[in-house]
Amino acid sequence: xxxxxxxxxxxxxxxxxxxxxxxxxxxxxxxxxxxxxxxxxxxxxxxxxxxxxxxxxxxxxxxxxxxxxxxxxxxxxxxxxxxxxxxxxxxxxxxxxxxxxxxxxxxxxxxxxxxxxxxxxxxxxxxxxxxxxxxxxxxxxxxxxxxxxxxxxx
Amino acid sequence: xxxxxxxxxxxxxxxxxxxxxxxxxxxxxxxxxxxxxxxxxxxxxxxxxxxxxxxxxxxxxxxxxxxxxxxxxxxxxxxxxxxxxxxxxxxxxxxxxxxxxxxxxxxxxxxxxxx
Numbered sequence: 001x002x003x004x005x006x007x008x009x010x011x012x013x014x015x016x017x018x019x020x021x022x023x024x025x026x027x028x029x030x031x032x033x034x035x036x037x038x039x040x041x042x043x044x045x046x047x048x049x050x051x052x053x054x055x056x057x058x059x060x061x062x063x064x065x066x067x068x069x070x071x072x073x074x075x076x077x078x079x080x081x082x083x084x085x086x087x088x089x090x091x092x093x094x095x096x097x098x099x100x101x102x103x104x105x106x107x108x109x110x111x112x113x114x115x116x117x118x119x120x121x122x123x124x125x126x127x128x129x130x131x132x133x134x135x136x137x138x139x140x141x142x143x144x145x146x147x148x149x150x151x152x153x154x
Numbered sequence: 155x156x157x158x159x160x161x162x163x164x165x166x167x168x169x170x171x172x173x174x175x176x177x178x179x180x181x182x183x184x185x186x187x188x189x190x191x192x193x194x195x196x197x198x199x200x201x202x203x204x205x206x207x208x209x210x211x212x213x214x215x216x217x218x219x220x221x222x223x224x225x226x227x228x229x230x231x232x233x234x235x236x237x238x239x240x241x242x243x244x245x246x247x248x249x250x251x252x253x254x255x256x257x258x259x260x261x262x263x264x265x266x267x268x269x
Contacts, residue, residue: 005179007226009215010234106215127233134234143237 004119005110010130011102014137016069019096019103022137032132032142034149042066048074053149061089070096084118158231161211166196167204174227181222
């Protein structure tokens with residue numbers, strides 16, 4: 001395992017197809033991911049960018065592995081803050097596993113930097129985003145706190 | 155949600171979560187070694203049993219790397235519980251109160267040490 005990493009797991013009452021769409025479709029991500037959306041052709045080697053409402057790119061990387069409805073691996077570097085950008089590329093893995101009437105979603109984010117500031121920064125965001133994604137898929141409404149890009153992040 | 159509260163209702167299991175909070179992604183052996191170093195009296199069997207309960211409640215997520223099983227603190231269920239009762243308006247006030255409590259208690263601790 002890399003020097004700095006975390007693993008988050010949530011069980012969502014949905015199908016792998018719907019969850020997959022929610023993870024990549026801009027219409028969906030804007031609702032639970034602080035209005036952010038991703039730009040990519042979603043094939044191995046394609047570039048990947050995370051955009052915020054004012055059109056800036058906060059993070060960028062590449063699609064490393066993609067297996068629709070099952071597994072997505074991205075390289076991911078912050079483009080926003082020099083101290084985070086300096087740590088280089090991290091690796092993000094989404095794993096979708098059907099379990100009964102739910103899908104187990106595992107999110108792993110790792111980087112080969114000891115005590116990485118990047119991992120500390122993103123690990124504050126993921127629990128909000130994942131709780132909101134679950135709420136959106138199960139109830140049709142995302143969580144209030146994740147519907148706007150926070151001003152203090154600018 | 156019952157699983158989460160049941161899992162959290164035990165001090166040994168909270169101790170294990172604290173250990174993973176301090177250092178995420180540990181094996182069973184690493185956890186046992188660190189607990190022994192700290193003088194805790196939890197057997198390997200007990201640690202293993204508590205980890206299984208925490209994993210059942212989704213408070214611990216595990217990843218296999220080769221022959222090793224790494225344990226990670228998974229805060230998502232606690233977050234889901236918090237979101238259920240704590241709205242966005244309250245969060246800022248609560249975190250301000252938590253900071254105040256932390257600040258005052260840290261001050262009290264350092265005063266106690268000075269005496």
